[in-house]
Amino acid sequence: MAAPRIYLYDSTLRDGQQTQGIDFSVGDKLAIARELDHLGIDYIEAGWPGANPTDDAVFAAAPTLQRARLVAFGMTRRPGRPAADDPGLARLLASQAPAICLVGKTWDFHVTVALRTTLDENLAMIEDSLAYCQAAGREVLFDAEHFFDGYKANPDYALACLEAARRGGARWLVLCDTNGGTLPHEVEQIVGAVAQHIPGDQLGIHCHNDTDNAVANSLAAVRAGARQVQGTLNGLGERCGNANLISLAPTLMLKLGYATGLDADDLAHLTHASHFVDERLNRTPNRHAPYVGENAFAHKGGLHVSAVEKDPRSYEHVAPEQVGNHRKILVSDQAGRANVLALLDEVGLALAADDPRVGQLVELVKARELEGYTYDGAEASFELLARGLLEGLPEYFVLDTYRVIDERRLTEGQLVTLSEATMKVRVGGRLHMTVAEGNGPVHALDLALRQALLAAYPALTELQLTDYKVRILESAAGTGAVTRVMLECSDASRRRWTTVGASSNVIEASWQALSDAIVYKLWHDAHARGRA
Incomplete structure (x- = not known):
């Protein structure tokens, strides 16, 4: 029997833009839309026509999508006004988007307090608005705002809102945990109850992350029968963010066996897609992000590394290559020979396990960390240290x-x-x-x-310092304490590397990290040319 199909709906370009400090340009939105389409997302919500000039320009540019459907977002008609005379609905239809998602109230408290209208008028607003957009030839979706709070307060009315949307022709009825306060067991119970009245292949879920449960809540809804999941790349969104599609897609596919619009090759593009959005926003990717983070498959303890070298399944829940990531072996004063051997092999410095230089390198790392250096997260400096000891480095x-x-x-x-x-x-x-x-x-x-x-060395013009961190060690020494500097760099090849310096003088520590960063680039550039 074929696995149930889950449809992925991305709202990065609308909900994600509500993240504090994020302001997408038209170019950002078009580029991210193309990336989402390439990834295999089913629906891409590009914005709210009429809400701002940027969204209007995005819909005017009408990005050509190969796999996804472009969605325009808006709200149901205003109280006391026919749908045909509502300016908001007119702008949605003028966007020419093939799908329209309308948000409407399903919590009786919001209807009477926020909309200041009657419960019956709200039902009419939902049905009229959806029917009007469907009659114009659009696929229509209904975002049931505050559905879980509304269901807890008045389940009959919340369900009546969904039925009004069905009568209006909604293809999808999306249950929204707008305040983000519902817990997974509640989501599963409520979605299961709704699925007794409405088929699961018409139900979607839209979760916010205010209790850090947006992904868990989305999975709970799918378990209860929902077949569309809404979210954003990297969990962007207002307040604490939305459900993270970067975590949801592989969990649905690799853990639960569901089919999505992504195939295995698309899933292997996941890390790139996550980092692509961060690069457009000039943000440093979250090292600890599940599946795609730099530390998602990082191993530090010697016991772990030794086991991973024998069989990665011993400490990895999926193969990193399945999501476009890679294994990372860390070296620190906790490291054993297995860590060092694994990392040396990764950078092309394979040594026999009984080579005495392995022990020398382990002891050198431990001695340097006692002085304030760390190679956990500064692999470029470790590589230079190892190359200097084992084969020598050019004097650039x-x-x-x-x-x-x-x-x-x-x-x-x-x-x-x-x-x-x-x-x-x-x-x-x-x-x-x-x-x-x-x-x-x-x-x-x-x-x-x-x-x-x-x-x-003219290639140094492309070297970019992307992050600079200073940490004071042994703070009891006050301003005389040892300072550790971590410097992250990137270049035109999209390579990223981190170096470290340590000294009681912050400028000297910075110089050490800076000179390591430049030597690392020069060495790798020279050897890349040699391989070409």
Whole structure:
């Protein structure tokens, strides 16, 4: 018997835009819509026509989708006005979207307090609005707002709202946990009760994450019979976010055996899709995200790594390749030989298990961590440490001296603090003295170093510093404590790497991480050319 089909409905471009600090451009929305279509999502809610100029421009551009249906979102007609005279419905139809999702009230409290109308008028608003859009040739969906709260307060009326939507021709009746306060056992019970009146292949679920249960609630609804799941990429959304489709899709397919619009190749694209959205938003991907996070298949404890090397199933619930991710072995002062061997093999430095240099490297890592370094999350610095010990590294540049001066001065009536870095660097035996001014000491150091290196290594123009973290170790030492700096970089090849520095001087720690970041790029660029 074929697995039941679950339809995935994405509202990243509408609900996701309600995330604090997120403001999609027209280009962002079109690009993300194409990515969702490529992934295999069934419905893409592109926005609310008439709500803002951006959404109007998106629908005017009418992105061509190969696999998904474009959805325009809006609300039912206003009280006391025919559907044909409602300006909101007119804008929805003018969008030319093949599907329209209308949100309507299903909680009697909201009908009387928020809409200030009668319960019967609300039922008429739902039925009239959906029937009007369906008569115009659109597939219509009904978002039953606050359904779970409404059902708990007045189940008969909440169900009557769904029946009104069915009479209006709704293809999908989507039960919304709008406040995000319903728990999984309640969702399963209520959806199961609704499924006694309405077939499951007409029921959808739309969950918010205010109790951190949006994914669990969505799965509970599917177990109870719902066959459409709404959510957003990476769980974007208002307040605490929406159900995360990036977690839901593989769980539905790999854990529960349901079919979706994604096949195995699409699922292997999942990590890319998740990171694609973060890159459009200039956000650092969540390292701890299930399935797609950098740490989702990371192993640190020596016991774990030893077992994973024998059979990954011992500590991995799915194969990382199924979702487009990869295994990651971490090295720290908790690491054993298995960790080091696995990570060396990953970077192309395979050694025999009984090679004495493995033990030397383990002891070196532990000694360095005692000084304040960490290689858990700074794999680029670990690779350089290992290559330096095992095979040596090219001398791309040699630092003679650097000096950094901070100056606070009055400029055009405003107090401005600037940093100036002076540096002497030898490149290919030639001494370069450079001076650069930046908005901080690390920025100034970076600019001064690049001035010296760019003539010899022009590819450094594409190096981007994407994250900079400072942590004070042994805080009891106050301002004299050891400082650890973690620096994350990326380049045009979409490669990301992290380096570490440690010192009681924050500028020196930053310099260590910065120089490691540059050496890492130069080494990998040179060896990429050698393989080409």
